[in-house]
Amino acid sequence: MSKEHMPEVRPVKSGSFFNNPRNRALIYQAILLFGLGFFFYTIVSNALSNMEARGIKSGFGFLFTTSGFDILMSLVDYSATDTYGRTFLVGLLNTILVSIIGIFLATIVGFLMGVAYFSPNWLIKRLSIVYVETFRNIPLLLQVFFWYFAVLAALPDVRDSISFGESVFLNVRGLFFPEIIDEAGSGFVYAALAAAIVAIIVLRKWAHKRQDETGDQFPVFLTSIGILIGLPLLALIVSGNPFHLEYPEASRFNIRGGISVIPELMALTLALTVYTGAFIAEAVRAGVQSVPHGQTEAARSIGLKESRIMSLIVVPQAMRVIVPLLNSEYQSLVKNSTLATAIGYPDLFTVFVGTSLNQTGQAIEIVFMTMAVYFVINMTISFLMNRVNDSVALAERK
Amino acid sequence: MLKLSSIIAAGLAVGLSFSATAGTLEDVKKRGMLSCGVSSGLAGFSQKDEKGAWSGLDVDVCRAVAAAVLGDESKVQYKPLTAKERFTALQSGEVDLLSRNTTWTHTRDTSLGLNFAGVNYYDGQGFMVSKKLGVKSAMELDGASACIQAGTTTELNMADYFRANGMKYTAVTFDTSDLTRQGFESGRCDVLTSDQSQLYAIRIGLKDPSSAMVLPEVISKEPLGPVVSQGDDAWFNIVRWSMFALIEAEFLGVNSANVDKMKAEGKPGQKRLLGTEGDAGEKLGLSADWAYNIVKQVGNYGESFERNVGMGSPLKIARGLNAQWNQGGILYSPPVR
Ligand SMILES: N[C@@H](CCC(=O)N[C@@H](CS)C(=O)NCC(=O)O)C(=O)O
Numbered sequence: 001m002s003k004e005h006m007p008e009v010r011p012v013k014s015g016s017f018f019n020n021p022r023n024r025a026l027i028y029q030a031i032l033l034f035g036l037g038f039f040f041y042t043i044v045s046n047a048l049s050n051m052e053a054r055g056i057k058s059g060f061g062f063l064f065t066t067s068g069f070d071i072l073m074s075l076v077d078y079s080a081t082d083t084y085g086r087t088f089l090v091g092l093l094n095t096i097l098v099s100i101i102g103i104f105l106a107t108i109v110g111f112l113m114g115v116a117y118f119s120p121n122w123l124i125k126r127l128s129i130v131y132v133e134t135f136r137n138i139p140l141l142l143q144v145f146f147w148y149f150a151v152l153a154a155l156p157d158v159r160d161s162i163s164f165g166e167s168v169f170l171n172v173r174g175l176f177f178p179e180i181i182d183e184a185g186s187g188f189v190y191a192a193l194a195a196a197i198v199a200i201i202v203l204r205k206w207a208h209k210r211q212d213e214t215g216d217q218f219p220v221f222l223t224s225i226g227i228l229i230g231l232p233l234l235a236l237i238v239s240g241n242p243f244h245l246e247y248p249e250a251s252r253f254n255i256r257g258g259i260s261v262i263p264e265l266m267a268l269t270l271a272l273t274v275y276t277g278a279f280i281a282e283a284v285r286a287g288v289q290s291v292p293h294g295q296t297e298a299a300r301s302i303g304l305k306e307s308r309i310m311s312l313i314v315v316p317q318a319m320r321v322i323v324p325l326l327n328s329e330y331q332s333l334v335k336n337s338t339l340a341t342a343i344g345y346p347d348l349f350t351v352f353v354g355t356s357l358n359q360t361g362q363a364i365e366i367v368f369m370t371m372a373v374y375f376v377i378n379m380t381i382s383f384l385m386n387r388v389n390d391s392v393a394l395a396e397r398k
Numbered sequence: 399m400l401k402l403s404s405i406i407a408a409g410l411a412v413g414l415s416f417s418a419t420a421g422t423l424e425d426v427k428k429r430g431m432l433s434c435g436v437s438s439g440l441a442g443f444s445q446k447d448e449k450g451a452w453s454g455l456d457v458d459v460c461r462a463v464a465a466a467v468l469g470d471e472s473k474v475q476y477k478p479l480t481a482k483e484r485f486t487a488l489q490s491g492e493v494d495l496l497s498r499n500t501t502w503t504h505t506r507d508t509s510l511g512l513n514f515a516g517v518n519y520y521d522g523q524g525f526m527v528s529k530k531l532g533v534k535s536a537m538e539l540d541g542a543s544a545c546i547q548a549g550t551t552t553e554l555n556m557a558d559y560f561r562a563n564g565m566k567y568t569a570v571t572f573d574t575s576d577l578t579r580q581g582f583e584s585g586r587c588d589v590l591t592s593d594q595s596q597l598y599a600i601r602i603g604l605k606d607p608s609s610a611m612v613l614p615e616v617i618s619k620e621p622l623g624p625v626v627s628q629g630d631d632a633w634f635n636i637v638r639w640s641m642f643a644l645i646e647a648e649f650l651g652v653n654s655a656n657v658d659k660m661k662a663e664g665k666p667g668q669k670r671l672l673g674t675e676g677d678a679g680e681k682l683g684l685s686a687d688w689a690y691n692i693v694k695q696v697g698n699y700g701e702s703f704e705r706n707v708g709m710g711s712p713l714k715i716a717r718g719l720n721a722q723w724n725q726g727g728i729l730y731s732p733p734v735r
Binding site: 070 | 549586
């Protein structure tokens with residue numbers, strides 16, 4: 001709503017201060033704010049004094065004391081000698097990790113399945129329908145258990161891992177693959193990679209402009225791939241391959257070295273992807289159906305290729321419907337990721353609300369911090385998706 | 399999210415109540431039911447049979463308190479709680495009493511607003527491994543993965559022990575003992591660590607119990623006992639002395655079979671416990687036959703032990719530390735007088 005639609009507030013010359021609707025609104029707001037403030041103040045101060053009377057410790061001092069327990073997986077260095085503050089960080093990063101991977105994969109699966117619904121191929125269309133109907137209607141917790149206990153727990157024991165060329169291993173404890181270790185001079189290759197990405201962006205801009213001006217098309221996609229592979233490869237050769245691989249190796253109990261993906265992460269990611277993917281597929285289907293058929297016909301009549309009709313005409317218009325739905329699916333995914341606790345994936349909920357809360361007993365502080373985190377994450381998603389929404393919205397006539 | 403809701407309930411309960419509530423005894427009497435927090439299923443300590451009846455060493459403490467307070471051991475509402483849920487359940491008033499293999503530690507006693515009423519089982523942390531690993535001692539476990547239950551002292555002792563011995567391990571943590579057992583069985587970890595009593599309980603729940611063995615090392619002290627909320631001394635005394643009554647009855651040679659005889663014609667100490675002499679019950683705010691009801695309906699500690707975890711049970715745990723102090727153990731009740 002823009003300003004023009006609101007009744008104009010005329011400055012009142014005579015008459016009292018309270019007759020001015022704007023002043024009055026302000027006063028009501030102030031009273032409400034004060035009331036709310038008082039309400040929360042009472043709750044907080046009551047809680048604090050009652051907790052003290054009952055001998056329950058409070059405050060945020062625990063964040064600086066040693067945690068004393070270990071965590072299955074951490075993206076930053078962590079050991080039992082670190083603080084509870086650090087356990088918070090470890091949990092937070094694990095939550096962000098599973099959310100990002102989940103959102104990324106669910107979007108791909110969702111779009112593929114959503115578009116598959118419109119396939120002229122009977123089998124592909126059925127596949128899409130069955131997928132959506134099945135996974136949308138099974139409770140997520142069951143799906144998490146399914147992947148964890150039925151699928152991943154059935155993998156072979158560590159001592160009889162499935163191995164691919166003695167460098168990639170798969171067993172009940174996860175997937176293990178070689179890690180690329182940088183040596184001196186590796187910065188050069190990374191720089192080349194960055195340069196390639198910049199070059200591609202510039203190329204795209206240029207090709208667009210050229211097409212606008214001359215109508216000539218340029219094979220952007222193929223050239224981009226060429227640049228993306230070619231430039232770093234060249235750097236790799238010139239600098240004499242400044243990397244080596246660290247292979248995972250079987251030790252007495254576990255597989256050590258290299259990179260490992262724990263089964264808890266795999267199960268949770270799979271479950272979130274498949275479940276949210278089904279909802280996204282529905283959103284995509286709704287989006288595509290919202291584009292009037294006339295658009296497709298018009299596109300055909302001006303001679304656009306079938307494959308380009310989807311990407312140039314239908315999908316961009318469908319996005320207006322899809323994006324707001326995606327926003328809420330992404331937010332649900334983040335909230336659903338707390339089901340991690342059912343299988344022991346060390347996300348924020350498991351590590352902080354689970355173990356840390358139990359070891360310190362500081363429920364109120366910990367729950368408050370955790371709620372704040374999910375709130376901030378979801379507000380961030382919302383903010384970003386609103387930006388995306390703006391960019392796909394119909395360009396209005398100025 | 400049962401847990402989150404109980405945390406919020408705890409928060410609101412603490413936030414909105416203007417005076418700390420005492421009077422658990424009155425509440426329990428009015429309700430006619432004792433609400434008792436137990437573990438979600440641990441053979442010998444708290445388990446539910448097909449008919450929904452609970453039994454176990456920890457359950458017997460709940461029954462004893464119900465017998466003392468309400469005169470009927472069956473007036474108990476059991477609330478199965480995981481390690482992570484237990485303290486909030488007590489703080490929020492969801493349970494009157496927590497009897498769930500809970501270790502008495504300094505932190506828990508001093509900062510959670512709880513009081514430990516005593517110790518009903520002296521335990522220590524141990525390890526269970528699959529026999530096919532060929533491990534004979536915990537010192538050989540460097541580099542192993544360990545299945546652990548979240549929110550326990552086990553998590554902390556494990557970190558201490560491995561650090562102190564310069565060894566590394568991977569902590570695979572689960573919410574319930576069922577999940578922990580499944581993790582062990584599926585090979586997700588090499589070793590399952592927990593209080594030894596629980597290892598025996600979990601072991602008999604394995605598909606093939608003989609495939610696993612408990613290692614000899616005991617790496618911690620785990621005094622397990624009933625817990626109540628801080629701030630209600632009368633209730634604290636009732637729980638503490640109900641538990642002592644179980645122990646004292648065994649010490650005095652009173653059991654469920656001879657209790658009627660002892661009540662009528664026992665020695666002075668026995669009569670005092672059973673309410674024919676003195677006013678022990680009255681001092682607790684209970685009837686004179688409080689301890690009589692406990693022994694009659696639940697038995698003494700020794701009976702409870704043998705029936706639930708001892709030689710009369712599949713667990714076959716020896717009395718060890720949990721024998722009376724004059725029988726080579728450290729079980730010791732202050733005198734009832
Ligand atoms: N005594 C320790 C550990 C108690 C504990 O929770 N042990 C597990 C053994 S795996 C258990 O009894 N679980 C049963 C359940 O979660 O219901 C403590 O107080 O922290």
